[in-house]
Amino acid sequence: MLQVRDAVSGGRAIVDALIANGVDTVFGLPGAQTYPLFDALALSADRIRTYSARHEQASGYMAFGYARSTGRPGIFSVVPGPGVLNAGAALITALGCCAPVLLITGNIPSTFEGRGRGHLHEIPDQLGLLRRMTKWSARIERVEDAPALVNEAFRQMLAGRPGPVALEMAWDSMAETSVVAPLDAAAIPSSPEPDAAAIEAAAQLLATARRPMIMTGSGAQHAAEEVRALATLLNAPVTALRGGRGILAESEPLGLSSAVAHRLYQETDVVIGIGTRLELPTMRWAGMMTYHERLPGGRKLVRIDVDPEEMVRLKADVPVVADAKAGVRALIEAIGKSPIAVSKRDGAAIDEEIAAAKAAVESEIVKVQPEVDYLRTIRAALPDDGFFLTELCQVGFASYFAWDARQPRTYVSEGYQGTLGYGFPTALGVKVANPDSKVVAVCGDGGFMFGVQELATAAQEGIGVVVVVFDNGAYGNVRRDQRTRFEGRFIASELRNPDFSKLAEAFGIKAYSVISQSDLAAVLPLALEANETVLIHVAVPRDSEASPWPFIHPAP
Structure with a gap:
């Protein structure tokens, strides 16, 4: 446990908690309601580099770019009210892309809360608004609460399906001082272990598949090695629309652009969706105006996703609730134990089919x-x-x-x-x-x-x-x-x-x-x-x- 120091401001307590969680970069645009936070950042300039911006939306997108390109939390701070609204586009982009982004903002003085007096930057129910744009949001009421709530923000941001979170603290509360008991870094819960029965069912389905195709999303970016191994084992091509790009280069024999994948999809009998919403087959290839509860066309679907709600949004024949790395590893191991028809699939013919599709699409694009x-x-x-x-x-x-x-x-x-x-x-x-x-x-x-x-x-x-x-x-x-x-x-x-x-x-x-x-x-x-x-x-x-x-x- 870290040592208790002299009384610190709410802003300093937040910054100390960020440092305890390994943060060394913050993006932001300061204002009156966040002065204590930015003063604490100035006092900690040897440990945290603060990058300014010319617009709140840019601050949010800089944090988004930091998170999206690394998988590490991107932290930013803007003023409440119009500042939060300006940064809202970056928050919902992070929500859509499952990017771990933390917004720290202020609010009007606590004595003005809920009175509608029109204090500087006041908007009705800012916390309620943030909760609708993020995975989780909370208010720091007291200086002493800052370490625990910052830790909870990291836990919510990184546990399960990553996403943006937000913390607000009233103008006066952020400036108040108190003796704070610092905490060590947040403990991030482990993802659920893959269900053995579901993995076995997926292995059996894939063992007899004729033309499986792997589709990846943002949730598979950290599992490139495992996805490659599964693709090689099944001789199954890999494709993505946006978030899953680069897991397998499209210039590699089993790497497909979405255009080539569409051409081969007609013969696909089993889709393996790994960390993806499966936008390609359910919206891009099946009509944007039609809602699908299951994969269109009667194809079988295996889904590996850390978010159990995904299995409700788009039902799978075999749903595997697990982190992409763990889920794919378990699937590879299970297939290896009973490779019924995988080895009998005509690999040379599949390779030729993929190469021909690539050539045909190239002539068009x-x-x-x-x-x-x-x-x-x-x-x-x-x-x-x-x-x-x-x-x-x-x-x-x-x-x-x-x-x-x-x-x-x-x-x-x-x-x-x-x-x-x-x-x-x-x-x-x-x-x-x-x-x-x-x-x-x-x-x-x-x-x-x-x-x-x-x-x-x-x-x-x-x-x-x-x-x-x-x-x-x-x-x-x-x-x-x-x-x-x-x-x-x-x-x-x-x-x-x-x-x-x-x-x-x-x-x-x-x-x-x-x-x-x-x-x-x-x-x-x-x-x-x-x-x-x-x-x-x-x-x-x-x-x-x-x-x-x-x-x-x-x-x-």
Whole structure:
């Protein structure tokens, strides 16, 4: 047990508890209600590095990028009320992506609680709002309670299915002082052991499967070794839409892009879902407007997921409630004990089938231009362990099926929230968490302007990412839909943009302007070697980009 010290403020008690839990990085934007917290961070600057931002949403997305790229908690702090609301998009993105993010915020003075007097930053029931946007949220009432509640936040954030959590503390309470008994780091409960009967049932089902397919999600990112071993044992291909990318590189024989997987899905008889919501077969391939309680098409489903609620949301023939690592290991062991028909499956024929499907799909996706060529230019320059961040833009959408993620966690997406503008600030958090890795974010002109002010953050904090801004002068998807579905009645979809290169230079950021893939190929290696933030502006003629959507939402 840590030694009791002299009386400390509520802010100091929180920071001490963060340090006890191994935190060395915090993102934030201070204000009156959180002054004691940020003063404690200043006093602990030798143990915690605090990164400022120019907008609360950016603070949240930096924490999200830190967590998403490492699996470790990302911590941020913003003021209550409008600050929390501004950061709300980052919280629900973290919730959708199962990212462990902790928000620490203040609130109005406790004597004003519930009186509706209109105190600074007051919103009705902030804690209730936070509870609806997070996995768990709580209020620290007394300084003495801070260590236990911080520990509980870590426990809730990391136990079972990871997710965002929040703590609030009233303005006056955070400034009060008291003698606090420090605690050691939170004890994170172990995940449930796989049920032996369920594992045996899954092994029996897979032993006789003709064409099994593995689908992975964010919950399998830490189990890449196990997934690879299972895929090899079953000679089963592995695919993912967003969160599970990089667990098995799509350039490997058993690695499939979602577009190739869709082609092979017709012959698939058993799906093994590992740490995934299975968005591909239940929404992308079966119609977004239809709700499914079971896997469509009569295929059998084995699910391995740490969250028991997932087995209610989408029913499996064999549900295995377990952490991905433990569940897949147990399944491999069980199959090894009774390999009934696995060894009889024609491996050579399956390999040829997969290779043929890859070749056929390649001949089609290469027509998605210029997006695919730009993606391959970036892939050629970015090391295998470099991080690639998508964004809600045409190149970002095409990356769903045309980017070869080669290592776990290196493909960082926005998840099902589809949050426009998340990419650049998230990239800053990714780089902070992975200072020795290269980080490239692709952004559209519209989305980049949501967080353009964070160029100041990148320059001030010395965070070296490469942001590639594709400028087509429009919200490209909206404009395409208005042209093809609404007889060309364009409204609020065309953009008048600044000179992005000059804008970057005004922030002290090095910039390049290019108009072709060959231009990008020439400057991108220079940008990656600069070890500082670099903006590359790519001019794209309006309406010139091929639609990626036939490969993202193929016909059922």
